[in-house]
Each structure stands twice: as structure tokens, then as C-alpha cells.
Amino acid sequence: MGTENAGTEQRQPVMADVAKLAGVSHQTVSRVLNGAPHVRPDTRERVLAAIRELDYRPNSAARALVTRRSQTLGVVSFDSTLYGPASMLEGIERAARSAGYFVSVTSLRSLDGRSVQEAVDRLRDQGVEGVVVIAPQTSTVSAVARLSSSVPLVAVGSGNQTQVPMVSVGNRYGAGVATGHLLDLGHRTVHHVAGPANWLESQDREEGWRLALQAAGAPVPEVERGDWSARSGYQAGLRIAELPDVTAVFCANDHMALGLLRALHEAGRSVPDEISVVGFDDIPEAAYFIPPLTTVRQDFGELGRRALELLVEELEGGSTSRAHAQISPEMVLRRSVAPANRR
Amino acid sequence: MGTENAGTEQRQPVMADVAKLAGVSHQTVSRVLNGAPHVRPDTRERVLAAIRELDYRPNSAARALVTRRSQTLGVVSFDSTLYGPASMLEGIERAARSAGYFVSVTSLRSLDGRSVQEAVDRLRDQGVEGVVVIAPQTSTVSAVARLSSSVPLVAVGSGNQTQVPMVSVGNRYGAGVATGHLLDLGHRTVHHVAGPANWLESQDREEGWRLALQAAGAPVPEVERGDWSARSGYQAGLRIAELPDVTAVFCANDHMALGLLRALHEAGRSVPDEISVVGFDDIPEAAYFIPPLTTVRQDFGELGRRALELLVEELEGGSTSRAHAQISPEMVLRRSVAPANRR
DNA sequence: TGGAGAAGTGTTAACGCTCACAAGAGCTCC
């Protein structure tokens, strides 16, 4: 018996094997694979048949080596367990797939700049062609801006950093609409449970809230600050329940609103009869809170999709557009809000 | 001026550049990079200095080509927006990183077998060394079992498919404990809001619930079926609220329990005074439902981690262990449960 | 003092693919 192909150990077929079986040169196989023109139909058929027969798969490393393109994009995210980041990731992945890219993810250990640099370096070492950073914190964004990286990069989050192309939600706008809605209902002012101070989203939502109050000539109460979690919303709620004349609260996200609702419930303050509550995000559960939560919807999936489009554009169009795309949030009215009692 | 390095267009440095700068051969650079023995300390230093100076990064495609190892693992997931899959993904990514692998994700378009095959093929084309499939549905799992794939593969989910190594949560056990707990509190029986019929997790939890009832000689009420969403839990809740003698409900997940709580609230049925409710998963918000939800915690992150360990073991140890690892869930007691009223 | 073996380094050949170019076949057009 021959020496080659001994035992069960047969290596993966390569292009040359396909070529031999089809009776053509390896280059013709390559042409078929890459849809090059000027291949006679019957030749193409023979090649395809050989490919099927051998179950041949092109070696992506070899291709990447010579083309200098890995067909892979990287995504850096912080807490991909949260609904927002997870949805963005999914949006990014879907968009990447339909643009013909693979997606490699890596999560941040911590929020300092070093960690961001590490993550991006890791992706670069893997040979990604571009990177999307899901970077909602000031520290992350500024780290990204400082990043020494030769890789095209898009950030998705908030803020108006001009260094880096970015896709973001109109947080200020959304917060303004929510606050304005409450004021229009006759509430003298609106309290605010803000997110962490170092998140851009917090800052923007807080600013939108503040500006809306000022524009209406309403007093600006002191902010309660949470960390996005339901727990922190609950604690803020306990404090707010102590205040005598609160009639409306705008929470920087739905999870904190959930905690707030429970705190108010336990304190015997009825929502919306005594106090109106508005959240932000429109997580799928918000409609099933007690009572159903009025909130500001942002389309995370779309956010991810747009970020990826921007990256691909930069990658393929070559246009280093410093564009900032913005996505408008939209208010969703539910039962947690009512007109102020005119006492 | 010279012809090379004209203008700003300078290519990435390669190993040969480092070698030249350090005055050694490229092989010595390779040795330094890969921590090979028998390199004189001062040579190593010179090489490292050259690497730093040029900001050299090894080309992963070239390395992958020759070593036949991509250092990349693939993850297939279905709805990575849900808390469970998202947490698993995060657990997998972290574990992969510390084992020295990159992670490439792809999500399923739909739940049929073709879609699973497509996803795995896609990852294979990219050259992943192994795949983790987050496959909680019967269809997915059986598709995985049928999969024609030469790539090592681990499933994470539920069920007792023997074809494929798998990591799963003790769903039956957890459901049994939850049901038993309610029975112990004096409830005559426990109603159940199940998940989708084609999910293994649903099936196992339902079975655990049923067995516990039977073991206690309790009647087995008809199952209400949802789709994991709060909305479906709400609808099940509306139906359950109509039933006269319900005193305890076990929901197959926390989101449906949230919907159920609201339906009961609207129907004026007090939880836990009239009806006790138990969920499953222990999502972070469960502690802030009204009332706080008693539930069965499963550690998704750990699940992902274990799946990855299994895969790496198979990859590196070569042991094609057909092992099924199980993770025990744990009951978390909160206020949504009370002893039955002895009327 | 010589020579075996270890330590340290270099040379060459893959890995599997695409790109640039060459070259034959068949056609058109004056």
C-alpha cells in the first residue's frame, strides 16, 4: 500500500487537491471560489463538484495572509450582561454578518484607559480590520480618543467627543421630552434619579432634564444618584419617598425605575396617583412593571447596526468620516404617569 | 531620496525588520516571541528593544497558517439579548481569554437545524478550533447532535442528549425544590407557567414540577404555557386569576413571573397573601419586583465558564470526554411566598 | 588537550492561498 494517506489520519483537502480532482490548476479553483469572471461554465461546474466531493474549505489563514484582510471585526464591550450592550452586540453581529465580516468580542476588565487599550490591542493582535467600542463611560470614551491604534475604530455610546466617529442616542433630547411631558401635565417640577456620574449617558440625560426644567422656569431639585441597578433605584426611592412634595420622578433608566416603584409602593405612595414615574430605555419588561412604566425607548439594535455601518464605510469607502450619527429616542406612554393633582 | 519608504505609506513591520534592527536572524526573533529556551539574555533584550521600537506585532494569519491553530473559538447563540445567554456569553469570553483564546460569535437566524449547521459552518470557515453552542431548544440540540462537523463542539443548555458533551443546569432538580418548598408550606398543589414546549429547559422544569407534585401525592393542574416573555406571563396570569382555588404558582422563569405578578395585582389577588409565586433564574431585577420574587438561581456565568473548560480540555487534553457537567441551582427565598392560609 | 555534548544562532523549506503575468485558443475586422 502507498505511503500517503495511511491510516485514518487524512489531512484537510487543500486547493491543490481540488484542482487535481477537477483537472485544472489551483488558480482556476481560486477563480471559481472568488467569483472571478472568465471561467467557462463547465469548468466552474467541475470545480464545484470537486469541492463538494472533497468537502473542501478554503483556509482562511492563508487567504488572510496574502490578502491582508481578516474579514473580522472586533467589539469591545463592558458589561454585556446588561440589556443595552447585549442588544447592541446583537445588532452589530447581524450587521457584520450581512456585510461579510466575522465578529470577535472581548469584554473590559475594568473601566480605566489601560484596560481599554489592552482590549483593543488584543483585538489588533488577532488581526481585526476594525473595532467597535461600546463605550458609555467618560473614561472609556476619552481612553478611546487617546488610543494609539492604527485600526479604524467606531464608538457607540453617548457624548460628543469629536476625536472618534461615534453613534449615539439623543439622550439629552429624550430626557428633555420626558421631563417636558411631566411638566406639561402640570407637575410643578420633576425629580431625577441619575445614573453613575462617570457615564456619558447619565450626564446627557441629566443635562436634558435640567435644561427642560430651566426652560420651563421650574425649580431644579437635587439629583439622586444611582448606578443603573434596580437596587440603587430602590434606595433612591426610599429617600424620595421621604420628601413631602414630590409628584414626578424621571429615572435615568428602567431598572432604577423598577427599584423606585417598589420603594414608593412600600412607602405607600401611589404611582401614578401621587407620584408619576418615567424611565429610560424601554426594556421589554417595562410594560409589565406595576404600574406599567412610561419610558423613553431607544433602539439598541439599530444603534449597533449603525455603528457597524459606519465602521464598514470607513473600512471600505476609505472615507475617514468623523461623522456622528444620532438616533432619536421616542417616548412610550404607559400608566405610571398622570396629570398633577390640582389641590 | 531612496525609493523605499516613500511618502507616509510605510507597511507594518514584520519579523525580518525586527531581526535586522536587532542584528539577529528572524528565527531568533521568533524564539524570543515564543519564549523558546536557549536564547542568550542580552540577545533577548536586544530583540525586545527592537520590537518595542518598531511597535512590531506578529501577524496572526501567518502564524495560524503554519501552526494550524487559530487561537479562536466560536460561540453560537440564539437570542443573546436575554439575560441567560448574554451572561453565558460573557462567562465564555472571560474563560476563553484566560485560556488564551479569542472568541468569535454568531447568532442563529432561526431555530431549525439548517440554521445551526450554517452557523457552525460559518465559524469553521473562519478557522475556529472549537465551538460552544448555546442551545436550549430541543431542535437546536438535536441539530447539534446530527451536525456533520469535524470541529470539537460543546453544548450548553439542558437535556440529556448523549451525543455531545454538554454543560447544563439541574433544571429538574431546581424545579423540584421550588415546588417542594411550596408544598411544604401547606399549599395543596402548585400551578405552573411553563416555557415554550420546544425548549429543553421548559421540559425539564415542567418535569421537575410534575414529579414533585406526584411524589407528594398532590393533584397536577393543567399547565399554562408562555414563551419566556413578561407579556406571556401576564396573559397566563390573567387566566390563572380566574381560577378560584389557586394558592401557589411556579413560573418557569422570572420574566414570566413578573408578568404574572402584574396580572394578579390587577385582578386584586394579593401576593403572597392569597397566592405564592416562585420564579426561576434569579435575574438581578427579581429582588425588586412587587413583591420581591422567590426564585431559583442559576449561575449562567459559571455555566459558560464550565462549557469553555470542557471545550478546552477536549481541544488540548485530547480527551474526547463525553462528559455532561451539571450545575446545581439554588433557591433564593423572598417575599413572594408565604405559607398557605389554613382556612 | 581534545572531544562530547550543550547552548546559541542561522538557513532553508514549508504552510495554502492570491496576484501578476504569460500564453494558447478562438474570434473579429479590414
Add this chain to the structure above:
DNA sequence: GGAGCTCTTGTGAGCGTTAACACTTCTCCA
């Protein structure tokens, strides 16, 4: 009827790395 096309296919040279092996210089002990 042959110059000049286009269509179709093949040949050879890399891409940047690691693996295998060869070679030179030490070290150490008989």
C-alpha cells in the same frame, strides 16, 4: 489572412510565520 482583440487557463512568486535541521561556539571533564 494576419494583426489585434477577448476569453480562458496555467505558472511562478510571494505573503510572514514556525519547524527542522545545520552550524558555530562554549563548557566541562577524562
